[in-house]
Amino acid sequence: xxxxxxxxxxxxxxWEEMERDERVFILGEDVGAYGGAFxxxxxxxxxxxxxxxxxxxxxxxxxxxxxAGAAHMGLRPxxxxxxxxxxxxxxxxxxxxxxxxxxxxxxxxxxxxRGPCGGYVxxxxxxxxNPEAAFLHTPGLKIVYPATVRDAKGLIKSSIRDExxxxxxxxxxxYRRIKEQLPEGEEIxxxxxxxxxxxxxxxxSIISYGATLWKSLxxxxxxxxxxxxSVEVLDLRTLLPMxxxxxxxxxxxxxxxxxVHEDTRTGGIAGEIAARINEQAFEWLDGPIMRVTAHDxxxxxxxxxxxxxxxxxxxxxxxxRWLAAY
Amino acid sequence: xxxxATRPSGAVPSGAVLSADQLLELYYYxxxxxxxEERLVALYRQTKVIGGLFRxxxxxxxxxxxxxxxxxxxxxDILSPLIRNLGSLLVMGAQPIEILRQYMAKADSPxxxxxxxxxxxxxxxxxxxxxxxxxxxxxxxxxxxxxxxLRAEPRVGLVYIGDGGTSTGTFHEGLNxxxxxxxxxxxxxxxxxxxxxxxxxxQFAVKxxxxxxxxxxxxxxTVDGNDVFAVYExxxxxxxxxxxxxxxxxIEVKTYRRKGHAEHDDQHYVPKTDLExxxxxxxxxxxxxxxxxxxxxxxxxxxxxxxxxxxxxVDQATDACVNDPLxxxxxxxxxxxxxxxxxxxxxFKVL
Numbered sequence: 001x002x003x004x005x006x007x008x009x010x011x012x013x014x015w016e017e018m019e020r021d022e023r024v025f026i027l028g029e030d031v032g033a034y035g036g037a038f039x040x041x042x043x044x045x046x047x048x049x050x051x052x053x054x055x056x057x058x059x060x061x062x063x064x065x066x067x068a069g070a071a072h073m074g075l076r077p078x079x080x081x082x083x084x085x086x087x088x089x090x091x092x093x094x095x096x097x098x099x100x101x102x103x104x105x106x107x108x109x110x111x112x113x114r115g116p117c118g119g120y121v122x123x124x125x126x127x128x129x130n131p132e133a134a135f136l137h138t139p140g141l142k143i144v145y146p147a148t149v150r151d152a153k154g155l156i157k158s159s160i161r162d163e164x165x166x167x168x169x170x171x172x173x174x175y176r177r178i179k180e181q182l183p184e185g186e187e188i189x190x191x192x193x194x195x196x197x198x199x200x201x202x203x204x205s206i207i208s209y210g211a212t213l214w215k216s217l218x219x220x221x222x223x224x225x226x227x228x229x230s231v232e233v234l235d236l237r238t239l240l241p242m243x244x245x246x247x248x249x250x251x252x253x254x255x256x257x258x259x260v261h262e263d264t265r266t267g268g269i270a271g272e273i274a275a276r277i278n279e280q281a282f283e284w285l286d287g288p289i290m291r292v293t294a295h296d297x298x299x300x301x302x303x304x305x306x307x308x309x310x311x312x313x314x315x316x317x318x319x320x321r322w323l324a325a326y
Numbered sequence: 327x328x329x330x331a332t333r334p335s336g337a338v339p340s341g342a343v344l345s346a347d348q349l350l351e352l353y354y355y356x357x358x359x360x361x362x363e364e365r366l367v368a369l370y371r372q373t374k375v376i377g378g379l380f381r382x383x384x385x386x387x388x389x390x391x392x393x394x395x396x397x398x399x400x401x402x403d404i405l406s407p408l409i410r411n412l413g414s415l416l417v418m419g420a421q422p423i424e425i426l427r428q429y430m431a432k433a434d435s436p437x438x439x440x441x442x443x444x445x446x447x448x449x450x451x452x453x454x455x456x457x458x459x460x461x462x463x464x465x466x467x468x469x470x471x472x473x474x475x476l477r478a479e480p481r482v483g484l485v486y487i488g489d490g491g492t493s494t495g496t497f498h499e500g501l502n503x504x505x506x507x508x509x510x511x512x513x514x515x516x517x518x519x520x521x522x523x524x525x526x527x528x529q530f531a532v533k534x535x536x537x538x539x540x541x542x543x544x545x546x547x548t549v550d551g552n553d554v555f556a557v558y559e560x561x562x563x564x565x566x567x568x569x570x571x572x573x574x575x576x577i578e579v580k581t582y583r584r585k586g587h588a589e590h591d592d593q594h595y596v597p598k599t600d601l602e603x604x605x606x607x608x609x610x611x612x613x614x615x616x617x618x619x620x621x622x623x624x625x626x627x628x629x630x631x632x633x634x635x636x637x638x639x640v641d642q643a644t645d646a647c648v649n650d651p652l653x654x655x656x657x658x659x660x661x662x663x664x665x666x667x668x669x670x671x672x673x674f675k676v677l
Contacts (some may be wrong), residue, residue: 059499062465069469163664
C-alpha cells in the first residue's frame with residue numbers, strides 16, 4: 001500500500017495508461033517541460049518524450065480539435081485544459097464537432113479532456129469555475145467528476161480506455177488535500193456511469209459530487225452527532241450518463257433528498273436530478289427536493305465573498321436539518 | 327470585377343507530368359461533378375432533395391485538381407472538403423449514389439439520414455466530412471496530420487477553407503498549431519468572392535488570403551483557381567513538400583462562386599456582368615478542354631465518350647436510389663455512444 005494524494009493518483013493513472021498503451025499521448029499548454037500548471041504531468045516528458053507529451057500554443061480550440069483528429073486515426077489523446085475555465089474557448093469544438101462525431105458520421109473519437117476545476121481556493125472568476133452543466137446538455141459527451149483518491153485514478157484510467165469522448169473534471173481543492181492508501185499493483189478501474197454510496201443512512205439523502213461531497217460527509221457527521229439524523233450520501237462520480245438507478249434507490253430508502261453542488265444554481269445539475277426523481281420516484285418523496293448550491297453570481301476573489309457565495313458545510317447542515325424536520 | 331490574378335506570388339514549379347489517361351481522368355471528374363450537381367438541381371426542383379442544395383459551379387477545377395494531387399487509395403492521404411468541394415470527394419472515391427442518397431436523406435445514405443449533403447466521411451478512402459462551423463476542420467485536420475507525424479507515416483492531410491472561413495478563430499488557431507508542429511498539412515484557401523452575400527472587402531483587409539498564412543510562418547502561394555494545371559502543380563508541390571517533413575503549405579486559389587450560397591439564393595447582390603464574364607471567359611472546364619484540344623492531347627470524341635459515360639453513371643445512380651425509403655423514425659436513437667448503445671425512447675412515445 002502507498003499513501004497517495006488525489007493529484008498523485010491522477011498522475012499515476014495517466015502514467016500507467018501511457019506505459020500500457022503507446023497510443024496514449026498528452027497535449028496541452030505547459031504540460032511538457034514544465035509538467036503542467038499543477039504538475040499533474042510532471043516527469044512525463046522525460047519518460048515518454050516530446051512526441052507523446054506535446055506543449056501546444058495557447059489555443060484550447062486547436063488542442064481539442066487536434067485531439068479529435070488524432071483520435072479518429074486511432075490514437076488516444078489526453079488533452080489538458082490548464083484551468084477548466086478555459087474549456088469555454090473549445091466549447092464549439094467539443095459540442096459541435098467532437099460530441100456529434102459518432103452519431104452524425106460514425107466517427108470514433110476516444111479522447112479525454114481534463115483539467116482543474118472548482119473554487120474554495122481564492123481563484124476568482126476565471127480560475128474557479130465548474131463547467132459541468134454547460135456540457136451536460138450535450139449528447140455524445142461523457143462527464144466524470146471524481147471525489148476520492150481511488151476514483152481519481154480509477155476514472156482517469158477508465159476515461160482513457162473509453163471509446164467515446166470523456167470530460168474529466170478534477171477539483172483543485174482536492175488535489176493535495178485528501179490522501180488515501182491505494183494498493184500497489186492493483187488495476188483500479190472505476191466504471192463510468194456508476195454512482196457510489198459514500199455513507200449509509202436512513203432519514204435523508206444528500207446527492208453530491210466533487211469537493212462538496214466532502215462537505216456533505218462532514219455535515220452528515222455533524223447531523224448524526226448533534227441531531228441523531230442518519231444521512232445517506234451518494235457520490236455521483238459520473239454526471240453523464242447519470243446513474244438514475246442509484247439516485248432512485250437512495251430516494252426510495254430515505255424519502256428525502258438534498259442535492260448539493262458547488263456550481264451555480266440556475267440551470268445547474270441539481271435541476272436535472274430533481275426532474276429525474278420527480279419522474280421516477282415521485283410517490284416515494286416525503287418532502288420537497290431541495291438544493292444547496294452556489295449563489296447565482298460569478299465566483300468572487302475575496303475570502304469573505306467566496307466563502308459566502310460557495311456552499312459551505314454549515315449551509316448543508318442547516319438545509320438538511322430543515323428538510324429532516326419537514 | 328477583374329478576372330483573377332494569375333500571377334503566382336511564390337514559386338510554383340512547372341512541368342507536372344500527366345499521362346493521357348490522367349488528363350482524361352481529370353476531365354471525367356470535372357464532368358461528373360457538374361453533371362451530378364445538375365441532376366441534384368432537377369431532384370431539388372422535384373422536392374426530392376430534402377434540404378438545401380449547394381453548387382460548386384465554377385469551382386470544379388480547383389476542387390478536382392487539388393484532390394488529384396494527393397496519393398489516393400486505402401489508408402493514403404486524407405482531405406477534408408467543404409460544401410463546394412464535391413469534385414474533391416469524387417476524386418477521393420466517394421460514389422455518386424452516396425451523394426444522391428445524402429441529399430435525399432435516404433436510409434442507406436452514408437450517414438443513414440443523419441447528416442446532409444457532402445457531410446460524410448470514409449477515412450480509409452481518405453475523406454473526412456466537414457461540420458457547418460467553418461474553420462473547425464483546420465484543427466481537426468491538424469490532428470489527423472499529427473497522427474501521421476507521430477507514427478512516422480508518409481501521409482499528408484489537405485483541408486479547404488473559404489475566403490469567409492478565414493475570418494474564424496479556429497482557422498487561425500489550427501493553422502498556427504500546424505505550423506508550430508510542422509505538420510504534413512496543405513491548406514487550400516478558396517477565394518471565391520462570396521461568403522453567402524458578403525464580399526471579400528467586408529471580410530478582411532488584406533488583398534490576398536496568402537498574406538494571412540505568412541503571418542504564421544506558413545509558405546503560401548496564390549494561383550489561378552480556374553486553371554486546372556496551375557492548381558494541380560501548386561498542390562502537388564505543397565503535398566510532396568509536406569510529405570518530406572517540411573511542414574504546412576497554404577495555397578490560395580482565386581475562383582468565383584457562380585451560383586448563390588444555396589439553390590434558394592437568387593444572388594441579387596452579385597453583379598450580372600461578373601457572372602457573365604466568369605461563365606464565358608473563365609469556366610474551369612471550358613478552359614481545361616480548350617487547352618487540351620488546342621494541344622491535340624485529346625479529341626472531341628474523347629470528351630463526348632466521357633460525357634456519355636458520366637450521364638449513364640448519374641442516371642443509373644439516380645434510378646438505383648431515388649425511390650428508396652427514408653430511415654425509420656426509431657433509427658434516430660442508436661449510436662450517440664458505443665455504450666449505452668441507444669438513447670432511451672421517451673415515456674410519452676410508449677403511452
